[in-house]
Amino acid sequence: MSATESREARAAARASHEANPVLTIDHVSVDYLAQRTVHAVKDVSLTLGRGEILGLAGESGCGKSTLAYAINRLLKPPAVVSSGTISFHSREGYTIDLGSLHGDDLRAFRWDRISMVFQGAMNSLNPVISIRAQLEDVFTTHRPEMSKKERRERCGELLERVGVDRSRLRSFPHELSGGMRQRVMIAMAMALDPQVMIMDEPTTALDVVVQREILREITRLRAELGFAVIFITHDLPLLLEISDRIAVMREGEIVELGGAVDVYTNPQHEYTKRLLASFPRLTGERGDFARGSHDRTAGSHEAHASNDGRGAE
Numbered sequence: 001m002s003a004t005e006s007r008e009a010r011a012a013a014r015a016s017h018e019a020n021p022v023l024t025i026d027h028v029s030v031d032y033l034a035q036r037t038v039h040a041v042k043d044v045s046l047t048l049g050r051g052e053i054l055g056l057a058g059e060s061g062c063g064k065s066t067l068a069y070a071i072n073r074l075l076k077p078p079a080v081v082s083s084g085t086i087s088f089h090s091r092e093g094y095t096i097d098l099g100s101l102h103g104d105d106l107r108a109f110r111w112d113r114i115s116m117v118f119q120g121a122m123n124s125l126n127p128v129i130s131i132r133a134q135l136e137d138v139f140t141t142h143r144p145e146m147s148k149k150e151r152r153e154r155c156g157e158l159l160e161r162v163g164v165d166r167s168r169l170r171s172f173p174h175e176l177s178g179g180m181r182q183r184v185m186i187a188m189a190m191a192l193d194p195q196v197m198i199m200d201e202p203t204t205a206l207d208v209v210v211q212r213e214i215l216r217e218i219t220r221l222r223a224e225l226g227f228a229v230i231f232i233t234h235d236l237p238l239l240l241e242i243s244d245r246i247a248v249m250r251e252g253e254i255v256e257l258g259g260a261v262d263v264y265t266n267p268q269h270e271y272t273k274r275l276l277a278s279f280p281r282l283t284g285e286r287g288d289f290a291r292g293s294h295d296r297t298a299g300s301h302e303a304h305a306s307n308d309g310r311g312a313e
């Protein structure tokens with residue numbers, strides 16, 4: 001993809017959140033009914049555009065993960081969605097209220113339409129099963145009509161798509177680096193061509209070089225495949241590099257939401273200003289990596305995974 005095309009893809013993604021949404025979060029609140037009730041997410045409304053990368057930033061404990069789990073219907077008691085609705089808009093033009101999905105429908109939906117990659121996802125690969133068998137399992141379960149040959153071919157393609165040689169299909173998780181394992185998890189999350197990927201600190205546990213490579217891969221793949229991403233991290237500078245828009249969350253509320261460049265150059269909320277000021281490395285070259293230096297004007301920008309059940313602890 002050329003620089004112009006890539007700029008156009010981002011501009012289209014930024015414009016599409018209202019005209020062409022893939023997900024609508026409407027006045028959602030989540031409480032943890034523990035000894036003391038925690039209002040973790042308070043009346044959040046957000047629209048995710050088709051093909052958009054939306055960054056969700058905020059300090060530890062502000063409710064980012066709880067919101068992500070709510071979207072994917074992975075919350076477990078004592079968490080309850082106390083109000084609001086989350087709707088998914090299919091490419092084919094129909095809308096699904098996620099709250100109405102149960103059982104097999106919900107499981108199928110999660111893999112097919114929305115997938116998720118967690119921070120520790122790479123550690124959720126089964127250590128005694130080969131990468132091939134774990135990838136194939138996704139297709140055996142969700143695409144039972146696929147022939148064995150097709151399945152094998154698809155697994156090879158998937159690995160290569162995330163920058164891992166297909167010879168690694170024979171490997172076991174312990175034979176791969178952390179970065180490679182996380183790439184495998186991203187490949188799994190993409191296996192069924194979902195329209196939304198939720199990435200909750202997917203690269204935090206990795207060193208900076210590997211982190212950058214993986215982020216580049218994600219931005220390239222989104223341009224190629226057109227999925228939307230909700231990318232969650234406390235690392236605001238990283239979000240400035242990859243996101244079309246950024247939502248800043250504080251104590252369960254979205255306090256600022258805007259284009260990534262606007263949030264960076266003209267933050268409206270005091271909390272956003274403080275958050276930006278807390279990252280001295282915002283100056284310098286770092287903001288260039290995902291976009292390439294030619295694309296600076298466009299703004300700082302570009303899973304199946306373990307179901308660890310938010311609220312289960």
Ligand SMILES: Nc1ncnc2c1ncn2[C@@H]1O[C@H](COP(=O)(O)OP(=O)(O)OP(=O)(O)O)[C@@H](O)[C@H]1O
Binds near residue numbers: 059078234
């Ligand atoms: N199982 C639980 N029971 C009670 N309170 C919880 C539970 N899980 C999370 N919380 C509380 O909900 C709030 C939001 O937590 P959450 O993990 O969603 O924040 P976060 O922004 O994702 O933080 P981090 O970046 O550290 O993951 C916090 O106050 C947290 O203590």
